Amino acid sequence: MSGLHGAVADVPDVLLDRLARECAVERAPETVATASRDWWPLAMIWDDDGTAITPAAAVATPDSEGQVSAVARLCNDARVPLTVAAGRSGVCGASMPVHGGVVLDLTALTGIVDVDDPSLVLDVRAGTFGTPLEASLRADHGVTLGHWPQSIDLSTVGGWLACRSAGQLSTRYGKIEDMVLGLDVVLADGRTVHTGGAPRAAVGPDLTQLFVGSEGTLGIITGARLRVHPAPVGEVRAAFRYPTFVDGLDACRRILRRGATPAVLRLYDPVEGDRHFSTGDATMLLVLDEGDPALLDGVSLVVREECANARDADPTLLDTWLAKRNDVSALHQYVEQGAVVDTMEIAARWSTLPRVYDAVLDALRGFDDLVVASAHLSHAYTDGGCLYFTFGGFPPKEQREDFYRRTWDAAMEATVTHGAALSHHHGIGLNRARYARAALGTGHDVLAAAKAALDPVGILNPGKLGLPSPWGAPAWP
Numbered sequence: 001m002s003g004l005h006g007a008v009a010d011v012p013d014v015l016l017d018r019l020a021r022e023c024a025v026e027r028a029p030e031t032v033a034t035a036s037r038d039w040w041p042l043a044m045i046w047d048d049d050g051t052a053i054t055p056a057a058a059v060a061t062p063d064s065e066g067q068v069s070a071v072a073r074l075c076n077d078a079r080v081p082l083t084v085a086a087g088r089s090g091v092c093g094a095s096m097p098v099h100g101g102v103v104l105d106l107t108a109l110t111g112i113v114d115v116d117d118p119s120l121v122l123d124v125r126a127g128t129f130g131t132p133l134e135a136s137l138r139a140d141h142g143v144t145l146g147h148w149p150q151s152i153d154l155s156t157v158g159g160w161l162a163c164r165s166a167g168q169l170s171t172r173y174g175k176i177e178d179m180v181l182g183l184d185v186v187l188a189d190g191r192t193v194h195t196g197g198a199p200r201a202a203v204g205p206d207l208t209q210l211f212v213g214s215e216g217t218l219g220i221i222t223g224a225r226l227r228v229h230p231a232p233v234g235e236v237r238a239a240f241r242y243p244t245f246v247d248g249l250d251a252c253r254r255i256l257r258r259g260a261t262p263a264v265l266r267l268y269d270p271v272e273g274d275r276h277f278s279t280g281d282a283t284m285l286l287v288l289d290e291g292d293p294a295l296l297d298g299v300s301l302v303v304r305e306e307c308a309n310a311r312d313a314d315p316t317l318l319d320t321w322l323a324k325r326n327d328v329s330a331l332h333q334y335v336e337q338g339a340v341v342d343t344m345e346i347a348a349r350w351s352t353l354p355r356v357y358d359a360v361l362d363a364l365r366g367f368d369d370l371v372v373a374s375a376h377l378s379h380a381y382t383d384g385g386c387l388y389f390t391f392g393g394f395p396p397k398e399q400r401e402d403f404y405r406r407t408w409d410a411a412m413e414a415t416v417t418h419g420a421a422l423s424h425h426h427g428i429g430l431n432r433a434r435y436a437r438a439a440l441g442t443g444h445d446v447l448a449a450a451k452a453a454l455d456p457v458g459i460l461n462p463g464k465l466g467l468p469s470p471w472g473a474p475a476w477p
Contacts, residue, residue, distance in 0.1 A: 002401050003051040004430070006463060006474035008100040011057035015078045019102070022070040023062040035059045035085060035103045039328070040093040040431060041342045042476075044335045045400050053096070056083065056103040063108040065184060065192065065222045072220060073190030075102055075459050081471070082188075082459045084216035086127050089154035090163060091343070092429030094215045098463040099471040106158055109222060115141045121181060122226045126158030133157065143228040146173030146263075149425070150326055158221045163427030164213040166386070168325060170379045171256075172263035172289065173229065175425065177212050184223035185211050188455040197225055210450065215427055216461040218454045232290035236300050239313035242283040245269045246354045249377065249385075251285065251307055253350045256382045260302035264288035266321070269357075271374035272390070276324075277317050285310070288318055334392065339371075340400050341392040344411055348420035349384040353377075356418045357387055363410040369395040369403060379424065386424035401476070428465050430474065436466035 019025050026032065036055040037043055046053055062068045075082040081101030088095050097103055109127035115137070116123070122145065124133065130152035137143050147167035149155060159165070160176045161183070167173065182196030196208040211219050242248040248267040255265065266286045268276065273284040285307070289299050334341040348356045357375060364373040370393040379386040389411065395403035412435045415422060422432050422439045437444045444466065451458075451467050462469035 002049070002476075003046055004053060004096075004098060004474055004476045006054070006098050007471040008054055009079075009081050009471060011080050011101060012078065015074060015080060016058050018074055019058070019060050019071055022074070023060055023067040024108070026059045026061070027057070029055070032056055032059055032103070035088070035105060036097050038085075038088040038090045038093060038095045039331070040091055040096070040429070041331065041335065041340070042401065042404050042431065043093060043096065044332065045340065045404065048335050049397075049400075054098060054100055056097040057100055059103045059105050061105040061108050065109070065186065068104070068106070068109070068186045068220055068222055069190040069192060071102070071104060072186050072188055076188050076190065076457050079457055079470075080459060081462050083461050084158075084162070084220050086156040086159050087129060087151070087154045089151040089159065090427065090429060092427050092431040094163060094427055094429030094461070094464055096430065098430065098474040099469070101459070104220065106220075106222070107156065112136060113223065115143065115228070117141065117143070120228050120230075122228045123223065124157050124226065125223050126156060126161070126184075126221050128157050129153070130155055130157075130160075137228060138231050141228075142231050144231045145179065145226060145228050147176060147179065150328060153326060154328075157224055157226075161212050161221050161224060162215050164425060166379050166425035168378070169263040169290075171265050171381065172261050172291070175379075177209065179226045180208055180212060180224055181227060182225040183208050183211055183221055185219040185221055187219050188457060188460050193219065213427070215429065215464050217451055217465055217467060218460065220460070232292075234293035234296050235288070235290045236296050237315040237318045238287040238300070238303060238307075239315045239317045240285045240287075240307045240310035241279070241313045242285060242310050245283045245357060245375075247310075248283045248285050249350070249353055249357075251310065252377060252380050252385065254306040255303055256380055258302050258306070260299045262287050262289040262299050262303060263291075265377070265380045267377035269375050271372065272376050275374070277320060279313070282313075284313060284317070286318055286321060338397055338400075339392055339394055340404050340407075341390075342404070342408075343388060343390050343426075344408070345378065345386050345388045345424040345426055346415045346420045346422065347384060347386045347424040348418065352418055352420065353384060353387065356415065356420045359414040359418055360387070360389055360411050363414040364389070364391045364407055366410065367393060367403065367407055369393040369399075370407070388424075405476070430464065430476075433464060433466040
């Protein structure tokens with residue numbers, strides 16, 4: 001047996017009629033099927049194989065917080081699953097309605113509410129897509145959010161917050177959880193909560209961070225207050241060649257240790273460096289910074305001093321990276337060719353990153369049908385960084401799903417064994433749900449208790465994060 005299996009909830013027609021009186025509701029099978037998928041590579045394999053994937057019964061598209069509240073209240077009263085979606089750029093199955101029910105499409109909840117320029121705070125609706133948001137911030141307000149995920153063309157503010165997204169300039173600007181000051185959240189029963197807002201506060205636990213990363217299981221994010229920055233007026237670039245990946249990691253660590261935070265520190269192992277830049281057997285470090293020229297001078301000096309033992313490389317490699325950094329078109333093509341291809345991003349401290357790098361690659365390379373396994377350091381901080389692994393293989397077509405699961409199991413076991421985080425920015429969703437308990441330990445009980453308190457009926461995105469569900473746990477072989 002293959003595919004995703006789980007109980008499917010009954011959705012009465014009377015509920016859909018009531019929802020249609022509150023907001024736009026689409027029931028056409030093709031539209032609903034499309035809205036019931038994201039960019040999870042395994043779901044693409046199922047689609048290529050013709051394996052049925054449970055769709056929602058309907059898609060509700062509210063255009064105000066009030067309409068979101070009404071939809072949540074009606075689904076909660078009817079005990080019907082409600083799965084939040086927007087750009088559906090996730091790669092772990094987090095926005096797939098595994099028990100059917102209703103998909104809540106937030107893409108009509110869009111636009112900038114306000115930019116507080118003296119305070120550098122943006123108020124924005126959750127369904128706003130990244131590319132037009134950044135363009136408007138720069139053109140109309142002279143500021144930048146500094147958040148550039150690879151999926152920026154396909155993803156929304158709410159999606160970033162729901163899975164703790166990271167942009168490619170996170171070493172300078174931070175991840176989305178570092179940018180958020182406050183949230184607007186609709187709870188499962190339709191009540192609204194407004195969190196945070198002050199620069200810093202000591203009014204009990206930080207409720208904002210409770211919802212950031214909850215992947216739609218604890219509440220529905222409808223708006224956010226985010227830190228912005230003056231649009232950069234200067235930029236510097238550099239590139240270096242190292243003999244080994246570990247040498248490059250140590251250089252990045254020393255740069256951050258001295259307090260320099262270049263926007264980009266991307267370190268490619270020889271396999272990835274040659275694939276992207278035709279650089280042979282060298283480990284490649286790309287450095288880019290932007291901002292006030294007076295600050296750039298200091299950062300550049302630190303980078304040069306800490307990379308003094310490396311060989312300079314052509315800084316126009318940054319042009320190649322910038323031109324292709326948001327291109328995600330190849331994934332569908334590989335799947336159609338019979339390949340199993342995916343990425344996995346984990347985070348660890350500097351003291352363990354070299355061991356995690358070796359352990360995960362060794363685990364992946366133990367599979368006969370694997371063709372490639374490689375990694376790069378995509379995000380770096382003073383205490384550690386993110387290793388972003390890419391793997392691909394050509395198992396027999398009937399074994400693709402089994403191959404996919406076994407490679408993930410091996411890599412995640414190596415990750416947990418070495419004390420690294422399961423995910424840096426892609427989240428948990430369905431794909432990593434079976435590892436959540438091992439990663440969080442008794443903390444998973446605390447998460448489940450929060451779920452039970454905020455969503456006692458269990459309607460919000462059931463089946464995700466490894467949390468208990470009234471419809472049982474979804475399963476795939």
